[in-house]
Amino acid sequence: MSRPLEGKLAIVTGASRGLGACLARHLATKGANVVINYTSESSTAAAKHLAQEIETSHYVKSVVVQVDITTVEGPGKLIEAAKSTFTKDGKFQIDILVNNAGVVNPAPMGSVTLADFNVTFDLNARAPLFVVQAALPYLPNDRSGRIINVSSITTSMGFWWQSSYAGAKGALEAMTRVWARELGERCTVNSINPGAMATGMYTSLPQEMLEKVWSLNYMAPLAAPRESVDSPETVEAAKALGGRPAYLEEVAGIIGLLCMPEAGWITGQVIGSNGGGVMTKG
Numbered sequence: 063m064s065r066p067l068e069g070k071l072a073i074v075t076g077a078s079r080g081l082g083a084c085l086a087r088h089l090a091t092k093g094a095n096v097v098i099n100y101t102s103e104s105s106t107a108a109a110k111h112l113a114q115e116i117e118t119s120h121y122v123k124s125v126v127v128q129v130d131i132t133t134v135e136g137p138g139k140l141i142e143a144a145k146s147t148f149t150k151d152g153k154f155q156i157d158i159l160v161n162n163a164g165v166v167n168p169a170p171m172g173s174v175t176l177a178d179f180n181v182t183f184d185l186n187a188r189a190p191l192f193v194v195q196a197a198l199p200y201l202p203n204d205r206s207g208r209i210i211n212v213s214s215i216t217t218s219m220g221f222w223w224q225s226s227y228a229g230a231k232g233a234l235e236a237m238t239r240v241w242a243r244e245l246g247e248r249c250t251v252n253s254i255n256p257g258a259m260a261t262g263m264y265t266s267l268p269q270e271m272l273e274k275v276w277s278l279n280y281m282a283p284l285a286a287p288r289e290s291v292d293s294p295e296t297v298e299a300a301k302a303l304g305g306r307p308a309y310l311e312e313v314a315g316i317i318g319l320l321c322m323p324e325a326g327w328i329t330g331q332v333i334g335s336n337g338g339g340v341m342t343k344g
Contacts, residue, residue, distance in 0.1 A: 065093030066322055071148050071156055073097040073140070075131055075193065076163025078105035080261045081212070083112050084310035085160060088318050090120040094158060097144045098126045101163075123148070131163060132184040137196040145200070156200045158321050161190035161211045161234070168223040168267060179226045186230035191237060198245075207249025208321045211238050213332060215257040218340045222274045235332055242330030250329035252320050257282065257336035258307040260296065272302055279304030284337030308337060 072089045076082040078100035086096045096116060100109045106128060113124040127143040130136045145154045165185050167178045190211055201207045213235050215221075216228040235253050242251040258279065279285055285305025287297045292306060300306040316335045319325060334340060 065091075067158070068093035070094045070158060071097070071144070072158035072160065072321070073099065073144055073156060073197070074160045074162055075099045075140075075189070076101075078102075078109040078112065078126075081256075081259060081310050081313055082160075082162045083108075085162065085314040085317055086112060086124070087116060087120075088311070088314040089158065089321065090116040090122050090124065092318060092321070093120075093122060094321075095123040095148065097140075097147075098124060099131065099140055099163070100126065100128055101130045103128070131189040131193055137189065137192040140193065141196040141200065154200055155202060156197050157202065157206065158208045159194065159197055159210075160317060161193060161209070163189065164212065164214075164231075166224075166227050168227065168271060169225070170223055171225045174225055182226040183230045183233070186227065187233040187237070190234060194241065201245065201248040203248060205247060205249065205326060206323070207245075208325075209241065209245070209249055209251040210317050210320050211235070211251070211253040212317075213238075213253040213255045215255050215336045215339050217255065217332075218342075219278060221271075221278075223268070223271050238332070239330045246329070250320070250326060252328060252330070253332045254313065254316055254320075254335040255332050255340060256308055256313045257285075257339045258299075258303050258305075259313060260299070260307045260309055276302075276304035279339065281305075282337040282339035285339065305337070305339075308335070 072094040074082050074086050077086045077098040086098055090096055098109050098113055109126040113126050116124040125147050127140055129139045167182045211234050213231045216224045217232045238251050238253045282305050287300035287306045289297055296306050313335050
């Protein structure tokens with residue numbers, strides 16, 4: 063039986079670990095070939111292991127591309143590396159592009175430094191723009207392409223200490239709407255807005271910030287932990303956060319749905335991906 067994304071090419075940035083790695087696996091289960099992008103040398107072993115796992119388990123092709131997409135030449139190098147591997151009979155097409163790579167850098171507004179602000183905006187907002195620009199010549203011309211930008215719940219909630227992060231993700235959401243119009247004959251363009259995810263990232267947040275967001279997380283209807291279902295680690299995390307973090311598979315599954323042919327009438331949207339932490343009226 064043919065899989066829904068059989069033979070399609072997906073590029074996922076920030077894919078050596080966390081949500082990106084989970085998404086790479088998820089898309090591979092649907093038949094997509096996957097380009098795993100990462101930056102740090104310390105992630106090389108994990109990225110290569112992931113690519114091998116994907117190929118062995120799902121009978122697709124996967125390659126790793128180590129490149130810093132925040133550099134001037136980085137986005138072009140990423141696309142050219144994919145092109146050198148996946149060109150067939152002189153043809154190369156990027157069917158799915160997920161701008162997943164991101165960085166948080168939380169700080170009270172009065173303590174935000176220019177250096178941290180630039181780092182946060184460079185990866186969360188500027189890099190996706192130029193990755194899409196580099197991919198533009200290779201997107202489909204029949205509306206079948208998919209671009210998904212990973213944003214954050216904080217753009218809607220105004221979380222404390224998130225001036226640069228929320229600002230950068232807000233810019234990404236705004237560009238999502240612009241690209242949806244400009245690329246309407248090529249692909250759909252959507253964002254998702256997850257809250258806390260089971261990556262462990264929240265454990266590095268200051269206790270003061272965790273206390274401030276506790277009541278907001280508590281309001282998410284699907285974030286209530288279930289001791290008979292959720293792992294002990296997840297139940298403990300819920301105590302610190304006010305609600306359980308999303309399992310990576312839950313968020314990856316939402317992105318996977320947006321990549322399906324049946325999602326071809328959805329574009330320019332921010333898709334809720336936070337267990338009801340943010341509810342919007344369309």
